[in-house]
Amino acid sequence: MNSVEERILAGLDDEQRRVATTLNGPLCVLAGAGTGKTRAITHRIAYGVHTGAYQANQVLAVTFTSRAAAEMRTRLRDLDAPGVQARTFHAAALRQLQYFWPQAIGGELPNIIDYKAQMVAEAARRLRLTTDRASIRDLAAEIEWAKVSMHTPESYVDAAAGRDDAAGFDKTTIARIFQSYEDVKTDRHMIDFEDVLLLTVGILDTEAQIAAQIRKQYRHFVVDEYQDVSPLQQRLLDLWMGDRQDVCVVGDASQTIYSFTGATPAHLLEFGQRYPEAPLVKLIRDYRSTPQVVDLANRLLSTRRIEAGVGDRNVSWPEPLELIAQRESGPEPQFAEFADDQAEAAGMAKAIQQLIDSGVQAAEIAVLYRTNGQSENYEQALAAAGIGYQLRGGERFFQRREVRDGILQLRAAARVDAEGSVTQQVKDVLSSLGYSETAPSGSGAVRERWESLQALVALAAELEKKRADRQESLSLMEFVAELDERAAAQHAPTVQGVTLASLHSAKGLEWDAVFLAGMSDGLMPISFAEDQADYDEERRLLYVGITRARRHLHVSWSLSRTPGGRASRRPSRFLDRLRPAVSTQDGASSPRAAKRRRLAGPPTCRVCGTLLSSAAERKVGRCGDCPPGYDEAVFERLRQWRLDTANEASVPAFVIFTDATLMAIAEAGPTDATELSKVPGVGRTKLERYGPDVLDILSAGGPAA
Template sequence: MNLSRLNTRQREAVLHGEGPLLILAGAGSGKTSTMAYRIAHLISVRKFPARAILGLSFTNKAAAELKERVTGLVTQTCGQDALKELTVSTFHSLCVKILRAYGHKLGFQNNFTIMDASDQRDVLKQVFKNVRIDDRKFDLDRILFQIGQAKGRFLGPAHAQDYFLGSGSQLPGDYGIAAATSYEHYQGQLKAQNAMDFDDLLFNAVTLLETFKDVREHYNQRFKYVLVDEYQDTNPAQFKLLRLLTEQQQNLCVVGDDDQSIYAWRGADPTHILEFAHQFKDARTITLDQNYRSTTTILDAANSVISNNKHRHPKKLWSERGEGEPIQEMVLADDREEARYVAEEIFRLAKEQKRRWSDFAVLYRSNTQSRVFEESLRLLRVPYKIVGGYSFLERKEVKNTLAYWRLASNPDDDASLRRVLNWPARGFGKTTLEALGNEAFSSGKSLYETLKRAGEVVPRAAGAAAQFVALVESARLELAALENNGGSGSEALVRWAQQWVEKFSIKKGIEEDCEEPAQVARKWENVEELLHALGQVRAKDVAIEETGAADFGAHLLREFLARMVLDAQDSEDREKDAEAERDQVTLLTLHGAKGLEYPVVFLVGAEDGLLPHQRTLDEKSDLGEERRLCYVGITRARDHLLLTRAKNRIRYGKPVPRYRSRFLAEIPESMILARDESGGVEPIFDKKARDDHEQKVKNYLAEIRARIGSKN
């Protein structure tokens, strides 16, 4: 087999013989190629049968890519037949195969059902009924998530009490008690139905291998070599599975990067990759540190940042691509100016350098940051797509908050009423909603009008219906009473909205939807961002005088809601066109960016409070994972990296000062060309380069303005 395309370290990894091997694969170092060549070498050169090799990954896409590369390498020399019975799959797919074959030893038939999320909720709801827990008081998905986390830690019902009731699960007391009480009964219900949920697949496969020596020996004898991708993302149950599968041969090859371990919140344990040499006797470590993606400047910046993490394998990425362009840091007045700058810079670079829109990515720490960038890109008609999250207006908590505001503006909006009548839960069951809907249809009245006389239709719902109607009517009266006391005109409306976000119990609705407190915080940030957007509406932009001062608040709210609808429609049309072209700017979170790369990357919101996140700072938590997120963001860039931040972020109409991310301070100043919106430099590194850049910007501003003008 020709290994000339590989570098020295990659060849060492491919040619490694017996025993455990850790391949520390830095960002962009060719880890997939190395894994593919190693598997192909085992089959083509060392003549191991394909059925003796097991390749594991975390996603079907990654597994398919690895298998495709192996197929291309092996068929060149040995033909397609040499790949018969090669197993390259996800952890969970492997576990299904094991359980189909031997699950009867645990009391399952081989036709067991794998429950989806809806099935799980139904089972847990029945369990709550059986143990006399009121399911209306709990978010079932939140409890199911923590039961899944317990299984990922290989904690069965008998050993999970401390986890649920302690700080590990981060569940409040009543949720912890409910989870601890229901876990055993939930598992009993699944067993009785010959069913498993997603997390059971791993848990039960490990239990099977651990309990039955004959099964364990069977798989040890079959799989002589086991290879694992993204090892830094394994949880305790996956680690246990690997130990059991390699008990005899110890031919375990794991590939990963501790510097890209960013999923601790999902149960991943980075100590697995950090302590591999201690956990597997005579383990060898090979570091792939040659990067084939980025310029030297970008890599030096990434190395400088990540070197500040204490617990890591030492490695320093390098490249033969050359120094490249300096990293740019742009300091803007506020978040809207930041978004405007990014959109205009993307537009300019696309024209000047003849780049495709798909060459650009905008990376942010939190989904809530995307809205202003979407608006600015839409203004310039730049096609974009949201990856790893929903468009801002498509997020449930945003849609539902808008639905409440629409009801205050127009209570006969049936779609909005259906969306929020039972969010948060108010006891309106499916049967009740169907009865009310049928009556509304037959009487020709709106659902809201029917709700007012719910006692005639569904007597048991009379109390809950009356409370909801009173809530909406109160919101409408207060909205109608708003007056314009000068200023932008939106301050009074924002105050009204803030009060009614609380009175409508929107945060409770979010809590019912979430699996963990961190998710609640992220979704609540989106509601706050929506309030911020409401504060951007100006009385001078709408024809208030046509309705009179008494209707000021309602009119301003209707204007805002109309803009939201139009924005959403524009977004849908834009996405259809862009999808057809398949040439779009990518907007995504740092978590979603892992494994991807782009010629030009904008890492936005480079401020303390965003990166690192405010929760980490407030809780005085270890900054290690936040720093790894920053490292992931930096190493997504091939050619150009642009860092942006705001001096202030407007919240509820008031500027809140922001400060440069401490991670940027870890990058040597000589690598960064820093500027602010006035053209000032912070500090001055290269005046000529800066002046040239500013002149190019001015040259394109006229074209940009003309483009905007053509839209109007």
């Protein structure tokens, strides 16, 4: 193995290395959140290229967002495999459609519409139907679902049986609107994003010569986020592959959060049935989050319950991957209850300021919520606190005027030979647009403009350092080319400011600190969740939110929408078995929380009555100064068993059980599985995996005795 190949495999764990070195035939990778799946698959591609198993231009890697595709291309370039195509399904299909359209159809490819709303509204007007903005949005979403599920206006009524009526229209009327929408597009010689896939599928399905050209070009396929593949995307993948089987799919059924768009994890879950000989590799070592965050995420999935009175209870729930944290221990997740939305937003802003004061960068903090309509309170609270923020889903970075002006001036400057650091050249050029070494005080437009320019400077410094590490130089012209490529892919650099985003738009991202705000029933799960499948999807959405956090996680909710309003809300049902019995609070007084504190009182040591301050003390119900209420020999046998089990599984000992949990087990002295399950820290999965061994140790005839 040469030095390049050694460098590619260096630093991979055993499971990642198995992915990277399994180069031929079908391969299924189940990858939990934070387990390094992008690292594994990019190193697999690079290893295949450098060993000669792949030709770079014959590999097609597809994923679901432009940002993810751009990140993949960057990593492949850093691994000296720049010729690999890494694109979204739509981008790959559009490229092929543009190339083969003159040959297969003739004439010019129709223009692609960015948004359906205007044409859906026109379709409804042609049928003399009354609609508003909300109903137009719902109808557009329903049409998208129908098309990615490969249904036509003629087949829609039967296919949509059991689905809610979009915008209050019956299925027959929706089918008429669907057909009218297609007619409007034809009249205006336009297509939508779903048509890009449908037309490409149609050409490959009917034009054998074109299909042969595609299959000659691409011989190896990698599909990221495979749990979100729609029937239409799967059909396109099948046509790309033909009768070959060189495909690697990567996904996690527990992160399926786009079912409403037609995405289904069925293709991932049934991959083994389609390819019985395919190896299955599970990535479960979480390198992103602390053990405390990972434990909360695991428990959220393990406590899934069948909802009462919501229809079909027989919805499949694939066995979740139980993640094993690899990072050092961190703070416990914080739970807070507030009187109203404004108090929650103010308390959140205060906690964010404390994190920033402690050294956490604003760009490494995110506030995540269920619906975009919730953002206003958080925007106002951050602005009032003088904390900069960026609204994900708002104006795109490369469409900002200062960014466009900056790139134009950098392009002009690149035509003139200049010496010295590219980072310094970028600073000099952008100074005419308002950039300075120090940030302006306060917030508002001036601060936002500076943050955009600072993001360009920071990107230049990052790229220049990467080149220097490889003993290469970076020119200003190359930096401008990088900006053009990122603009085309909407791969924005990091902007200094707290991120505000919906849970759906946070998929694929991560931060040092995450605030999950508005976590009350009706928002999480959302009020229009009606059946078991809906509730399961909402639980997975919360799981995605939790696993975005590396170190700090704050979960909050409010009891009322407005100050002085009736406290009619309750915390999300998903938190029932996750949050402490008494929620912490920061900010305005909560009547419900105060009542609970009066009834329950603060947690105290059961021996001396002293207040318990740490999570470990609360778990065993005893302060550290009081003698333990268990047999030391029993505790030591449990610790020895834990050490042996951890060594056998090659995981840190605390992953099996923490010391506090072992103490609680020893003190409780459970005699059966039911009693053991009541000990804090013993969830369903750990009960099934370790329960028999623990009960044997505790019994008089146990093996460790």
